[in-house]
Amino acid sequence: MTRYDFFRRRIAPFLFIGLLGVIALDTCRKNERTHATIVLDLGSARDRVRSIEAELVVDGEVINTFKRTAIGSQMGPCKFEVAMPAKDGELRIVADGKPLVRRIHAEETGIVTVSLESDLLR
Secondary structure, X not given: OOHHHHHHHHHHHHHHHHHHHHHHHHHHHHOOOEEEEEEEEOHHHHHOOOEEEEEEEEOOEEEEEEEEEXXXXXXXXXXXXXXXXXXXXXXXXXXXXXXXXXXXXXOOOEEEEEEOHHHHOO
C-alpha cells in the first residue's frame, strides 16, 4: 500500500468528518449573535459633517462597516443593523478625517446610540 492509498483510505475519511463537525459548529454559533441597531447621533454637528465611516470591531475582528456621505447640505440618518458574536465591541469612527473610538454594549434587538456631537464640534 502506497502513502497515497493509506492517506486516501485511512486518514481522509476522518479529516472529512472533522471538517463537517467544524462547519456544523460554526453554523450553530452564528445563531448565538446579538442583533442590534447602532445610531450615530451627530446632534447639531450634522450640518458640518460631510462624510462618516464606522467599523464595528468585536474580539479583534471587523464585524460590520458603515459609510455615509452628505448629499446636499445635511448628513442623512446614520444608523445600521449589526449581528455581533458578543455583546461588547469597539466602534472605530472617522468623521471628516477625525478618528474617534467608542466602546459599546448591545442587548438583543436593542438600539445603541453613540453621541458624537461634543467631539465633532471641537
